[in-house]
Amino acid sequence: MNNFKRSCIVFSAFVAAYFGEIAINIACGPAPDPYDYYVSYFHNNVAGDGYVPFSFTNMSFLYEESEPESEPLINSREWAEYLGKRVGVYDVERVMYGADSATDSVILRYLAGEKVPLPDSLAENTYLKGLMKDEPARNYFLFAKELEPYAAVTYQYSWDPEPRDTMAREWMSQLADKALQKADESARNEFIYLRYAYQAARMYHYSGSYERCVETYNDYIAPLKDNSAVNGWALALKAGATRRLGEPAEAAYLFSRVFIASPERRVQAYKNFHYIDVPFDEVLSLAQSDEERAAIWTIRGFNNADFDRETIASVYDLAPKSLLVGTLLTREINKLESQLTEASHYYNGGWWTDYYRLDSAKAKARDHAAWIAAFSRKLASEGRYVEPELGVVGEAYVQWLLGEATEAGALLASVKVGRLSDRLADQYRIVELLVNVHQLTVADVGNEEAMLPALQWLDQKRKAETELLLQRYGREEYYWKAASDLRFNRTATNLYQSVLAPHYMRQKDTAMAALLMWKGESPREIEYAEGLYSRLGWPTQAFWQEQLQPATLEQLATWGREGLDRPWAPLFAARLGALESDEFWDLLGTAYLRMHDYPAASKAFAHLSPEFALPTPVNWYSADEDTLWPDPFVATLRDYPKRFGGEALSKAEFAEAMAGLQRKITEDPQHAAEYYFQLANGVYQTGAFGNSWQLISYSWTSADNYLTGAYYYSGDFHEARQAAKWYQQARELSKDREFRAKCTFMLAKCEQKSYLFDSISDYYQATYTSQRDRPDPFWVFSQQNRYFKELREEYLDTDFMTTAAAACTYLADFIAPDSP
Structure with missing residues (x-):
């Protein structure tokens, strides 16, 4: 039996995924956005920002790693409040957290009483002036700086620093003793007293004196009534020390208290709770109140990516007013979205989707959705939660997920949106927009006009969101730094690209669908756009490049010249200029190449512009990354290794050459067979299996050799259909047996291209099964090739057949004496 690789058309290993009808190469594409792996319209911060890091995601341990609040900012506020109104919060933060080592040295000398000039940036710093007026505060600051080298430890976990050498541990213990002495001396100043005690607990902990750490917290810090954030930091130290003393359940319980009380240490406390990994019931038994029990339930629930009724029901019974209830409800709704909305661009249609989109899973999701709708109704009717209207808006959205748009609209109508918090009001408007989209039909243009204000509102929300992040991070960096905060951008992208564009595709209004795909890009992506594809995401670019036929592109060209005479024209006003760009004309010409209208392609x-050129593919695996020039008119016996050209050939040159061949068929009919053969070579080599795919496609993956295509030109790109027609005509017009044998062999190659799989999972299943207990299925298919039969019966004695059989082992197997 011949090895699977020994074919005329060699299959290569690959991994690919589909977005609708768009194929991409995962190896070369962008990494999946961890905040957009399913289509979501329910914002995860509707209930507030306090627990956003624990929003639903099954791609990572946490939705985001940053704490909900800034510890430096909280500490700076406390210092500014203590020192008086003339001290600015950001002046505190600049000195305490923002000074480099050289500046820090100058600050310490200045505070120690040396006459040193301060840098201009600190000369008027109100925090330094406040410290100079407050001797206890200044002394504490200097002492804290003395401890700083020992406090800057490397952790295995946040409560578990790497061991220090004996000398360092002894010195840290002495510093802790000194801190307690200073705390005693500052007993009348609770602000300073607390901080000295905290430093003592910290040094005891880091030196391995865990009993002293716990004693310091219990004796010095726990009795204080001060609600300073330092209390929570000290409690975290006690929790870590308790764990090291062999009390893991109590340590986990203490971390659950930090989780609720200290938003600036919330993520840290959550991680530590789970790192300890103690039985849930043991921790729960230590709780002293319903609020504490609710926190413990929540921490466990935040680590559950599956549907979870028990946690949200338990937390609501224990602490119905807590924001944890709203956060957990939002998490469950987001989980439902991952099952009941279509998959996002990165994951829809991939082979793994078959395993996560089973009918049973969808039925389970719908059952859970009904339960969540009932829970939301209870939340709204009982009025115990701080914002019961969340239950109404949540239930409305769940009804929309279930396809009950009328019921969703009725629920929204029962709420006075003007009385909602800003975030819940925004979520209300998003659900309302989704309900209105559900009613949209292309035939009723009035619906488009009625929806325009809502879509413009959404545009303004995402623009404002983008501008805010630009101010915070800068133009080039904010997008990846603040990806988790781009909620309105993702809502708009999903609405335009996953709802509206498919709707217009179903209505066969492909030109509008194309504009909506375009519109779905973030304002950041098109703000500085110069051409058709500038700053587009790959789903939109692939949609334009793979789905738009010449008639649609001509319609778009008309809109570019004359404007869009439809209610939604204002949504696209800033974009239509790109329909006169080089990228657009290249796309239109390429679309005509795919339709074999070569004169129209030349016209486009x-x-x-003379300087326009697309990037030329290169061989990444060669030492010099050799350029892969097309050579479309060559006829090769083997498709692999590909035989590339030696010089550039533009699409325009290819179009002219193909048009010339078509003209010659009429002008020189005696040689028509050869012209048809060259035309057939031209379209064959522009297939995925050829050496010139870049002349009709903007991308190529090895998956194109295996999978059934879904583009309008897939018949050529994947299956060589037009090539087969022209090879057939070439054979019919010739009486030369050697030439006819060559045409027949090329027809056999074209027929082999019809062996395709609907999905990668089908391909892997067929390949794996063949390796185990049955022959290679492609070999079986090839042995039934009707053109192989013709070659054996009619052309076996030709010189061409001798050459072809030596090159193609499938053909050799077929004509062998013991073959079928």
Whole structure:
């Protein structure tokens, strides 16, 4: 039996995924956005920002790693409040957290009483002036700086620093003793007293004196009535020390208290709770109140990516007013979205989707949705939660997920949106927009007009969101730094690209669908756009490049010249200029190449600027990354290794050459067979299996050799259909047996291209099964090739057949004496 690789058309190993009808190469594409792996319209911060890091995601341990609040900012506020109104919070933060080592040295000398000039940036710093006026505060600051080298430890976990050498541990213990002495001396100043005690607890902990750490917390810090954030930091130290003393359940319980009380240490406390890994019931038994029990339930629930009724019901019974209830409800709704909305661009249609989109899973999701709707109704009717209207808006959205748009609209109508918090009001408007989209039909243009204000509102929300992040991070960096905060951008992207664009595709209004795909890009992506594809995400670019046929592109060209005479025209006003760009004319010309209208393609390419050129594919695996020039008119016996050209060939040149061949068929009919053969070679080599795919496609993956295509030009790109027609015509017009044998062999190659799989999972299943207990299925298919039969019966004695059989082992197997 011949090895699977020994074919005329060699299959390569690959991994690929689909977004609708768009194929991409995962190895070369962007990494999946961890905040957009399913289509979501219910914002995860509707209930507030306090627990956003624990929003639903099954791609990572946490939705985001940053704490809900800034510890430096909280500490700076406390210091500014203590020192008086003339001290600015950001002046505190600049000195305490923002000074480099050289500046820090100058600050310490200045505070120690040396006459040193301060840098201009600190000369008027109100915090330094406040410290100079408050001797206890200044002395504490200097002492804290003395401890700083020992406090800057490397952790295995946040409560578990790497061991220090004996000398360092002894010195840290002495510093802790000194801190307690200073705390005693500052007993009348609770602000300073607390901080000295905290430093003592910290040094005891880091030196391994865990009993002293716990004693310091219990004797010095726990009795205080001060609600300073330092209390929570000290409690975290006690929790870590308790764990090291062999009390893991109590340590986990203490971390659960930090989790609720200290938003600036919430993520740290959550991680530590789970790192300890103690039985849940043991921790729960230590709780002293319903609020504490609710916190412990929540911490466990936040680590559960599956549907979870028990946690949200338990927390609501224990602490119905807590924001934890709203956060957990939002998490459950987001989980439902991952099952009941269509998958996002990165994951829809991939082979793994078959395993996560089973009918049973969807039925389970719908059952859970009904339960969540009932829970939301209870939340709204009982009025115990701080914002019971969340239950109404949540239930409305769940009804929309279930396809009950009328019921969703009725629920929204029962709420006075003006009385909602800003975030819940925004979520209300998003659900309302989704309900209105559900009613949209292309035939009723009035619906488009009625929806325009809502879509413009959404545009303004995402623009404001983008501008805020630009101010915070800068133009080039904010997008990846603040990806988790781009909620309105993701809502708009999903609405335009996953709801509206597919709707217009179903209505066969592909030109509008194309504009909506475009519109779905973030304002950041198109703000500085210069051409058709500038700053587009790959789903939109692939949609334009793979789905738009010449008639649609001509319609878009008309809109670019004359404007869009439809109610939604204002949504696209800033974009239509790109429909006169080089990228657009290249796309239109390429679309005509795919339709074999070569004169029309030449006409489109004539609009290109002289300097326009697309990137040329290169062989990444060669030492010099060799350029892969097309060579479309060569006829090769083997498709692999590909035989590339030696010089550039533009699409315009290819179009002219193909049009010339078509003209010659009429002008020189005696040689028509050869012209048809060259035309067939031209379209064959522009297939995925050829050496010139870049002339009709903007991308290529090895998956194209295996999977059934879903583009309008897939018949050529995947299955060589037009090539087969022209090879057939070439054979019919010739009486030369050697030439006819060559045409027949090429027809056999074209027929082999019809062996395709609907999905990668089908391909892997067929390949794996063949390796185990049955022959290679492609070999079986090839042995039934009707053109192999013709070659054996009619052309076996030709010189060409001798050459072809030596090159193609499938053909050799077929004509062998013991073959079928």
